[in-house]
Amino acid sequence: MPASKSVKLNTGASMPTVGLGTWKSKPGAVEHAVEFALKNGYTSIDTAAAYQNEAEVGQGIKASGVPRESFFLTTKLDNPDQKDPDGALESSLSKLGTDYLDLWLMHWPAPHTKDNPPLPDYSVDWLDTWKSMERLYKAHPEKLRAIGVSNFSVEFLERLLAVATVIPAVNQIELHPSCPQHDVVEYCEKQGIVITAYSPLGSDNSPLLTNEVVKKLAAKHSVEPANILISLQANKSNVTVLPKSVTNTRILSNAVVVDLTKEEIDELEEIDKTHHFRACHPDWTGYGSLGFPDCK
16 A cells, blocks of 8 residues: 555545654744744644643744645643543634644543642543533534544444444554554554554654664665654555654654555564564553553
8 A cells, every 4th residue: 555645534534644743842842843844844733732832833833824724733632631621622722823623632531630640530431521522523613623532442442432423533542563553453444533643653762763674674765764664654544644853854854755565564563573562551541551452
């Protein structure tokens, strides 16, 4: 499957295949990264209330001068805000300086308190939070073009779909050769849910960047190892991908996607058999593995 430039959502809208991720991108740097990316061909920006950089992302959007309708914007409902999705939506719109979101995701199926550090909030049912997101989506199409989820395993997707009146447009999950999550990808494809891959490089200082298979394919295609890891996801029919950087050269480089053969994709996905890891383990939430059977 050759790399695509966009993927069709179940809403009928198109989502760019490659976007700029902003997890761990700090205020002071993320503004420039967003501005530079939008000025240099990126048409998708991803952030989250939990990243505490929505206002700075909004500043970067404004500084770019790129018309709002020219790019796809995603943010996420934070765990401590699951009691008040209405207020959280208005806060995100205000900080981002936009009238609407192309996509709003439930960040985790794990409600938290507003304590520091946050604790599991068992007074909130994340299924009720989803119902509130559905209500807002139906009542305010001028503010929400699509809703979806993030960090959902098959078990949690099944629980959601048993009561949902709106099928999530996207499920954003960690996805790279050392965390391929085949079961989630395959389930979502059957349900018409697009996957967005975060941490496609395996996060900061990833051993994947020096993996021999990755390096071999990078040399073969005359690109950087990061391009091979990003291209692995972009070559899948139901997947979009979010490389992250605040460095101009890397932002430009990360946008280069190459077509991979089925044999090359298979070779990359063999890596998981000997080197398995997660950059973002669900146990941090206090709710256990959240149904992810391959958490190690």
